[in-house]
Structures are given as structure tokens and as C-alpha cells.
Amino acid sequence: MDIYDGLTPDAKALVEQHQAVLKRLPRTFLVNTLIQIQRWPSLFEAERDYFRALFDQLSALTPAEFEQMFGPLSAFEAKTGCARLDAKNAATLQQEQLQFLRRQSTNFEWRRLIGAIFEKLEPMVEARLYSSNLPPRLVVLIYSEGIAIERETLWQRLRGVGVRIPLDLGAAQTTEPFLAQLLTGKPPASKAPTLFKWLDQVKGLPPSQRWLIETGDELHTMCEQNDQIATAGPSATGLSYRRLRPYRRRLSEAIYSKVSTGGVGGPVQLSEWLETLEARPHEGLSLYHDRAVVDFIRDILVLGGNGTLIINNSFVEWSSVQALHRARPRLLVARFGVRDKLKPFSSLLLFSQPRPTDKIPLTQDPLGSFVDVELETYYIWLKSSGELPYRGKTLYLLLAEGVNQMLAIPASEAARANLDVSTRVTLPDVMATMAEWLGVPSLPVNGRPISALLS
């Protein structure tokens, strides 16, 4: 067998360049790394940069550093015998290694050792990747109209790190004017360009640096209507759970067919089958999408688990976490919605397509949705704010359509301390602030930046 099979020319060149160090890596570490770069065409540029830096760093380790870093894992592999496993390709070998460790109950020890390696390795790789000034980033998390917001507990988990700022919504009490004022700085009728478009026009940021993820498609529609007027070209990388419905249905049918015909013995086999499933989306794609984005959607919906195929807000949360982690965008706007209640009986067959007479009318769960999105927005902040490109460089804004306050989590503690929360600000003020923060000043909008958030 050749565990190096299946690499694209770019990935193969990278491997050949670092062949000397790769040969010395513990087998489990090597296999897992190769699995990652086998997906080279599906990787975002930030991920490719990461692997280039990782391989450079591995090659730069002195023998003593290498031994200190990988010695314990090599000893573990020798002791358990997992280094002697063989298989027809890297993917199968990875599965067999994992099952072998699980059977021996040594999988937690293995994970601990891998974790210890990355504790030492990551700072070195990050130093290579982010040695100069990091750019400011912005994450905007929006609760859509319909979620049953409990104002007393709104954003409760983030109160310790954020500041509530009162909003003067004016006429922007409902979804359409709210979103337009927030992301264009003008009323809907103006059809003004969105913040995404300004980042393209003024900063020249590629679409992979501008992300829009939502349960519905109101923001997608606004981008299509407003930004196409400005100039051709996509506003952002866009994921709409609603627009992906035909694709989700196709996936569900494929899974249901496989499961109901007895084609899989359990979740592990199902997961292995899904890995091989050629099910890239061609339905419901909108705004910008390339091979990496298409595969990203497939991974989120098919392989991600965590309910992304079933529950709209799980899709938005997991997509956001993964987009921030993998593509490292400068701007991410995530908009949550109201999820449906799980239906009696038929909801137990989650992937089935009941015939029309069995379809119980969908009912929404506004209260449950609020509980869900409160934790989901917290998780997005928690997971991204700890990563180096975001730490101390990211402004988080949380808003709820029709609610006259927002929560701002400034990039620095000093900014938080200096915030004056007594004055109401408008949504165009927020738009101006976001634009200024991202380096697009003096936009023709009717608002003024909130200066304290910009420090």
C-alpha cells in the first residue's frame, strides 16, 4: 500500500519537499496529517497556508526538539503496536488505527499525546503564520424576528465580556428595514451596497474573507438585489439553510435509502459510507461558491453531524464555527432563525420523506429557539475568540431584529471600559462602526462610528 496515494500535485510537491521529516513522524500522526492534505482542493487558502507552515516548522525542528515533541507518541505507538498496522490506503489505515486504539481503551491516551504535541507545535506554526500585524475582524450574530426573546436573560452568557448598547431603531422595527439599516446604513428602498460589497470594492478582499450564513435567505436576497446594482461579482460566500433545502432533501433521501435497505450496520459504517458519498451540492448555491465552499457545505451537512441536516440553527452555528476556524474570514455575519418543533412520530424517522398525507403541519418553537441560539452564539464566540487570529483583534456584535439594544464585545478590555452606554445609537451608526473597524472609512451612510468600539 502507499499511504501517499491520492495527493494532488500541489500537495504531493509539499510532501516531497519535506519527505525527510515526514519519514520520521510517528505513524498515527503522519496518517492523520496526510488525510488532511489529501483534501487539498477542498481546503481554503488559510488552511493551505497552515499546512505549508506546519511542514516548514516540522522540517525546522532540531533533532532534540523533534524527540522531545514526538518521542512520547513514538513510544506509545511502539508499546501499543498500532504503528505496525497496515491498510490499503491512508483513510482505511486511519480508521483501523482508531478502532485498534479504541479496542485497547488507549484512544484517550493517544488523544492526550496528540494534544500535547500540538500544544508545543501550534505556537511555532502560528508564529510563522501570523508574525506581522493581524488585521481586525468582525463577527456579527443576529437573532431573526420570531425568536421569543427574553430580554432579561438576553445574551446572558456573554454579559461578562460585552457591553449592552441601547439602539434607536427608528422605523427599523421589522426584518427588512432592520437588516438594510444595519448592513447598508440606509433604508431598504435605497438599494444601497452592503458592507460585504464595500469590503470587495474598497479593500479588495476575496469572497472567502466575507461570509454570510443564515437560516433563511433574507440577507442573501438583499445582497443579490443591492450589490449587483453596484458592480458585478459576488457579495460574499453565502450559505442559506433555506436555499439548500433541495440539496438537504437529496441527502436525506440518499441516507434514508441506504439505512432503510439495511445497507449499514451502524453509525460507524454509515459515517464511512458518507465519506465515500459523491454528494456535492449543485442546488441552492448562491452568492459566491468555489470547490472549497461546495465541499465545505457537503462536509457541514453530511459529515459534520451535530444536527446540521435537521436543525437550521445547528447548521448556522456549526457552519460559523467551522468557517471561522478554517477560512479565517475578516467578516462573518451569522443570522439565526426559529427552528421547527420536532414532529410526533414522523420526526423519529429523521431522514424519511413521509407521503403527503402523513405530513404534520410544521409548528415553530420560538421559545426553544431562544434557548438554543443563546448557547450557539456563545459557542461561536468561545471557540473563535481563543484562536490567535481573532484574539484581541475581533469585534463581536450581537443584535436581535426589532430589539432596541445590542451587545458589543470589543476587541480590547480597554475599549470595553471606555464605552459610554448612556447614548442610544442608530443602526447606521453601527454600520459606520463596522465599516470603519474593517478599514472602510467614510462611507456614504447616515451614521457615525461609535468611536469607543474602534480603539
Place this chain on the structure above:
Amino acid sequence: MPDTTESLGHDWNPRRRDVLRLIAAFLAEHFLPRRALAERLRSYKKPTHRVIIATFGGGARYKDTLAPEGWRNIPHLTQDLIPQGLLYPTAINDGITDHYNSSAALVTGNWQPVDPWGSQPPLSPTLFEYFRKERRLPAEEAWVIATNKSFGLMGASNVRGYGDRYAANVILPKQLLLDAIQHAVSTDKGPGVENREAFAKQMLSSLDEGYEGFGWQVYESGHHISHELKLSLEKALLDYFNDPRVPSSGDTLTFFMAKEIMRRFSPSLMLVNFWDMDIAHFGSYSLYLQGIMRTDRLVWDLWQYVQTSPDYRGRTTMFVIPELGRDADADGNGFCNHRSGDPSCRRVWLLALGEGVPRRAGSERPIRHVDIAPTVAEILGFKAPDLQGKPLVELAV
């Protein structure tokens, strides 16, 4: 039919035993009057004590349950049950933090390293096997009633001298439900899922067609549904469908099944696995909390049933424990998963209630999941040698 011939005959010739079993089954099904059958079922010395192990089987974090911020999710435990029993606020799952191995540790007293999806039996004998073998008890004295449909082999190990002949009966009610729904939606004919009465009939008929047909493979343990048991299941299903409050919960069906089995057989040893809360894997925190609250209510209902049943009142010890925790927010994907092995995944709690248990008591001493089995063995008075767990000394057993 329940196989008393097998349970009494551990030294019998297997071939002769099989023949006798067939004959006995034939006679029982077709000739013996019901009453005679019932009397035959009780022709052994029934143990005095009863033990129920009820699990928050999908896994619930300490912070979502016993920590002060979690109290609102377990109102019956905090207000009704904890005052009646002995609470260990720290119970540690030191094994593999998947569902199957965690529950297998509870019923074997040993940490288990088998396939997490249930394709293998536990590696060491279960309480059920020790109990039935030593006390020469029939299968209806030991039951596993599990919402988790991968628990088909939880009733017995395949250790030489033990195994299926001393296994617990295993019932997977949710599997039954799934199977029936599958039938209902898989064709343009048939009742569909909206016609409750017709759907109930569909579910009942699935008992005849074999209830392990749909979806994941369910591994047969060598025990099959007997006529008596089928009657019990039918009764529980009808109760289930006649209760408009609970149309879709696998755990509620598990509760109905457990209650019906208690009413008909009053088994001495039961594992009742509630599992709805594992919907956490779908990322909905509110649905996960609803699952916890439902289990809290069902555990309370189960204890109330114990108090109203002459077969159980005053002679039953019940253990309530989360099978495992779930990941902390700072690691992995938080409550969604239980794969990190972090303290949040491992630290749960145990509540003991009933006979031999001091009331309004607590022990700060950390205990482990594997300590349950040796404690149960002491309560029911049988030997379970070479366990990794140690009996809970705080219980007056």
C-alpha cells in the same frame, strides 16, 4: 415464552435442553391455560428484595443537572427524591465515555472496552447472569428496558459458564416504535402516522413480524419475545397510544414498558435506560434540556409506581445515575458530544433510594460507576467476584 427449563438447568445436556425447551414452548403456547402458565412462572423462590437501576442514559452534564444552575431541569430529583435518599454528588465514569460501555460498566462492575455501537456483549458477566445462575432464577426476574436501541446485547456476556442462558430479557421499545413508523410511512397503503388507532394496530402487528427489523442492526441475544411478554408489550403500547400527552418520546414508551413488565412479572433486577436527552447530538440545547426534564419526571413516576405496588413497596432499592456526562463548553462542541474524556464528560452523580438507604443523606466521597454492581450484588444477596468496583459502604445492605 419465558424459559424456565433453561434457567434451572445449567448442567443439562444442551441438545436435550433445546428439545425440552421446544416441547415446553409448544405446550405452553397451545395447551396450557393462562392461569396454569402464570403459576408455572412462579414455581421458584422469588427473591425478597428488588433493585432498579434507572439511568439518565443519554448522558447529562453535572452543570445541567445537579449543579445549582441545573436544578430547574430536575425538579423531581431535587425536591421529591433527593430528600428521600442518599446522594453521592460525585460519581466518576472512568471508562470509555460512550453509552454502551458506560451502561455495561454499571451492570458488570468492570470498565468495558467493547464496540460502542453494541455489536459485542460485555466482556465480563453481568449482574443478571450472576444473579440468575446463583439463585436459579428464570429470565423474567432480570430485565433491561432501554430506549437506546444499541443495547440488544446488554443482558449477558458470553463468558464461559454464563452467557445467554442466564441473560436478562432485553426490550428496546424505541426500536419497536421506529419499526412501526417505518412500516407506516414506507408505502402508500396502510395507516400512515396520523391515524393513531390504525397506527397502534400497525405497531402491535410489528410484534408478530419481529421487532428488530429497522435501521441499525439490533443484535439478538438468544432470547425471543414470548407470548406472555408480547401481551405485556401490547398492553403497554395501548396505554402509550391512549395517553395524549406523550406522543413521540421513546423514553415515555420505555417507562410504559417498564411499568407493565413490573406489573406482570415484578422482576427483582432491572436496568431502565432513558435516552431521549441524547438528542443533544443534534445541537439543540432546549431539546436536550427537555429530555433531561422528561427523564426527571419519569424517574419520579417510576419511584411512585414502586411505592404503590405491593410487589415493590418496602423492598426495593433504586439507583439513579447519568450514564455519563457530556463535554464542557470550553472543549469540543460542548453539550453536543461526550468524546473529549474531560471532567465534564466523566463527573456525574448517583442517587440511591429505598430499602437499606439512609434518608436525607449524602456522601462527598467520590464513587465510580463500577461500584454500583457490587452494591447491587450485596443487596440481592449473590456473589459477583473479581469486580473492579467496591460496594458502597454507606448503604446498610
